[in-house]
Amino acid sequence: MPTVAVLNQKGGVGKTTVTLGLASAAGAAGRRVLVVDMDPQGSASWVLGVDPLGTPDEVTLGDVLAGAHVTDAIRPADTTAGWPDCVDVIPAGDELQGFEAGETGRLAAAFRGGHDVLDSYDAVLIDCPPSLGNLTTNALTAARHALLVVEPSALGLRGIGGVADAIDDVWDSYNPDLELSGVVLNRVPAISNEAERRIAELQRIVGRQAILKPAVPARVILNQAVGERRPIHSYASRAADSIDAFDRLWAKLRRTIKNT
Numbered sequence: 001m002p003t004v005a006v007l008n009q010k011g012g013v014g015k016t017t018v019t020l021g022l023a024s025a026a027g028a029a030g031r032r033v034l035v036v037d038m039d040p041q042g043s044a045s046w047v048l049g050v051d052p053l054g055t056p057d058e059v060t061l062g063d064v065l066a067g068a069h070v071t072d073a074i075r076p077a078d079t080t081a082g083w084p085d086c087v088d089v090i091p092a093g094d095e096l097q098g099f100e101a102g103e104t105g106r107l108a109a110a111f112r113g114g115h116d117v118l119d120s121y122d123a124v125l126i127d128c129p130p131s132l133g134n135l136t137t138n139a140l141t142a143a144r145h146a147l148l149v150v151e152p153s154a155l156g157l158r159g160i161g162g163v164a165d166a167i168d169d170v171w172d173s174y175n176p177d178l179e180l181s182g183v184v185l186n187r188v189p190a191i192s193n194e195a196e197r198r199i200a201e202l203q204r205i206v207g208r209q210a211i212l213k214p215a216v217p218a219r220v221i222l223n224q225a226v227g228e229r230r231p232i233h234s235y236a237s238r239a240a241d242s243i244d245a246f247d248r249l250w251a252k253l254r255r256t257i258k259n260t
């Protein structure tokens, strides 16, 4: 299954922005992508134009973890806001928070139950919450690839070791197929000695080849896109370098997915 967990225990580093940037790039290339909103905050669902809690009779990710069929929870992203019609989402749902404690294999079991449908996507991107609790462990147990999002600042690098350990633990105990497929550097300023130093430090921690190129630049338009609930590709020339970064990261991720 083309499953990718986008994670970091640290909040606000850009997990959701990177997930949605990749979905925007995939959609612009005509590829089918499913965003699974594993964060009870429901930001990804909201930006994709879907009520994170669903309406009462709608199946959400919370219901899926409780045993509902995964394919019943899939919704199209809002095309009127510019999202391509090949982008779908599973909204977070009210009950998701309750699964922060519980079994770690629920998402994996749900994915296995819907594997024929999930396999028809070019990528299934799981936007994780800012923790290493059970929801992130569920995502890692269900995923083939782990994509770590890091901000090149002193605080941004704190806790990286813990995330690497969590990936190792899941690999060891539940999911021998899991691979750290790369580290996305997000919100990189044009010129900053501090960022340069932190990137060098990160290279020493995770290895130079683990850091995916290009980095995602720090750009107000990326923040604006989230607020306006639109894909970054809909801003065209106003977001040219952000779009280029996500196009190239998507091309790389797609190659990685296809080779496994």
Ligand SMILES: Nc1ncnc2c1ncn2[C@@H]1O[C@H](COP(=O)(O)OP(=O)(O)OP(=O)(O)O)[C@@H](O)[C@H]1O
Pocket (backbone or CB within 6 Å): 010, 011, 012, 013, 014, 015, 016, 017, 018, 039, 041, 043, 128, 129, 130, 186, 187, 188, 216, 217, 218, 219, 220, 222, 223, 224, 226
């Ligand atoms: N490259 C960037 N340039 C400018 N703003 C950015 C960039 N990446 C993220 N942001 C902004 O930073 C904020 C946090 O980003 P985001 O929500 O993607 O982080 P997150 O890791 O998903 O957060 P959480 O841990 O709460 O889920 C948002 O307001 C977003 O618009």
Ligand SMILES: [Mg+2]
Pocket (backbone or CB within 6 Å): 015, 016, 017, 039, 043, 127, 128
């Ligand atoms: Mg997020």
